[in-house]
Amino acid sequence: MTLTEEATAAEAPEKERWRPGGLELFVVLLLVVAVFSQQIASLASNYPGVQAGATIFVSIVVQALPFLALGVMLSGFITAFVPPSFWRKALPKNEALAVPVACASGVVLPGCECASVPVSGGLMARGVAPSAALTFLLAAPAINPVVLVSTYVAFPGQPEMTLARFVASFTTAVLMGWLWLRFGKTQWLRIPDRSHLVGDNKWHTFRLSAAHDFLHAGGFLVVGGLAAAVLNVAVPPSVLDSLASNPLTAILVMAVLAVVLCICSEADAFVAASFSQFPMTSKLVFLVVGPMVDLKLVALQGGTFGRRFVTRFAPATFIVATLTACIVGWFLL
Amino acid sequence: MKRDVQAVLLIFLGTALVRISLTDLYLRYVKAAMQPFLILTGIILLVLGVWALWDVIRDRGHEHPDDDLGAEAHDGHGHGQMRIAWLLMLPVLSILLIAPPALGAYSAERGNSSVAAPASDLGFDPLPTGDPVTMTLNEYATRAVWDNLGSLEGRTFELTGFVTPVPEAKMPKDLPADAQASWWLARLSLACCAADASATKILAVGAKPLPANTWVKATGRWIPGGGTESATAIPWLQIESLESIPQPKEPYE
Secondary structure (H helix, E strand, O other): OOHHHHHHHHHOOOHHHOOOOHHHHHHHHHHHHHHHHHHHHHHHHOOHHHHHHHHHHHHHHHHHHHHHHHHHHHHHHHHHHOOHHHHHHHOOOOHHHHHHHHHHHHOOOOOOHHHHHHHHHHHHHOOOOHHHHHHHHHHHHHHOHHHHHHHHHHOOOOHHHHHHHHHHHHHHHHHHHHHHHHHOOHHHOOOOOOHHHOOOOHHHHHHHHHHHHHHHHHHHHHHHHHHHHHHHHHOOHHHHHHHHHOHHHHHHHHHHHHHHHOOOOOOHHHHHHHOOOOOHHHHHHHHHHOOOOOHHHHHHHHHHHOHHHHHHHHHHHHHHHHHHHHHHHHHHO | OOHHHHHHHHHHHHHHHHHHHHOOHHHHOEOHHHHHHHHHHHHHHHHHHHHHHHHHHHHHOOOOOOOHHHHHOOOOOOOOHHHHHHHHHHHHHHHHHHOOOOOOHHHHHHOOEOOOOOOOOOOOOOOOOOOOEEEOHHHHHHHHHHOOOOOOOOOEEEEEEEEEEOOHHHOOOOOOOOOOOOEEEEEEEOOOEHHHOEEEEEEEEOOOOOOOOOEEEEEEEEEOOOOOOOOOOOOEEEEEEEEEOOOOOOOOO
């Protein structure tokens, strides 16, 4: 195949989305920064705020990447080696009963939220009841072992935070499943297709799925890390101190931050812990809301299940998650 | 994002992680305990990247127009979702080529000093022998703020930290007229990563002015002042000698 033919083949079906020479762009970016790295570094040193922001950004990403890599490896493994029919057989026929079972099975899937959107879409496509699949969608990223361990690590000496996160997230996911069962309509949903991630054999599927999920979620992690770094440097500590001093505004601020910052559930505990002046319950709200509703998830869910779905599901989840976290925090923290 | 770029990006990100974790650079961002996990993650990404690149090369000979990007156009996932992966260039470039420095005086000055009360109220162990006694800033500050039996009295201490200029508004008013002080001896500590860094600050009394972020080994005696039994108190140290040192391998306490 000649170069022109290749270009035409790629360009024809999607003219506006084809990036001319992605690899070349990559190399040019790398060279430009390599040549000017001294200048960039010395320019940044004149602005200690920018420099501190860069350090915080890099450290959030570096801290989160091992957790993200573990998550996509395991979810790739499950995607490739656990047959879809397994989930259908494992779930009870009774839908109301299937919801908590799906929630519990979310405990064993260490995908981050970006991975669980396609997985739950796949479950629906293979005949799992939407209520159970949606419960799984909310539960898997919020209460899997990787997330619980990272929460435990991020809050040293406060194991009750991990317990509270588990209880509040589990409750929210089950409540949302039952709400969907009672009020949800199938025509709001569009069932996704993940066929391009099925490879020649199981290991190939594993590779495709892990690499895709990593790059996809990693990109959103960068967005969250940038936002957190900018907030960390741009917002004077005194403003956060005053917002944090009132329990009600603290809860609202942390709930909104969870939506805006879009941090992967495997890493969000570290960010929550960094808001040291905020009360514990508001940090719990952050941890419960974040993996279930945030800007990147709303975008992902909208892309996967359609807009009619996400405009109903996301606000409802936000409210249920915030209230549940407040109640659980009241008792446990 | 095309498949070849995906593969190269994974390889570069893996290289960046392996590189910072085999040198001391990673200690600017995370705790030492993360090292094995960072190396493992780097290797996983390298393997995924090389594997993906091998796929691309293998397919080059065949008719295979339907790459990852092409297929995504048909699955209704919304608009070019893998474009988001381009953002991973940011950590690749900043880790491999720039490696921003450890947090310093800017962050220490902004944050409140946090001197947590000791976990048990059984009192403090006796100070180790030695003259001067080498301590972390946090140990010194904890004793200065929370030990009401005066275990610090009459001893000399050696503390390592960096210079953080004291803003006019935060200079204590009750400083004796003959005492000079213009900076805090500060050190940051991490619970997890640099995003949650918290500062320990000690007022260097009687020290000559030094530029911000200068790392020093300070020897001095405890003098009362700066407040007690409060997590935000900033205790004092009467400086006897200062030695300028390079930044320690582990910049955080």
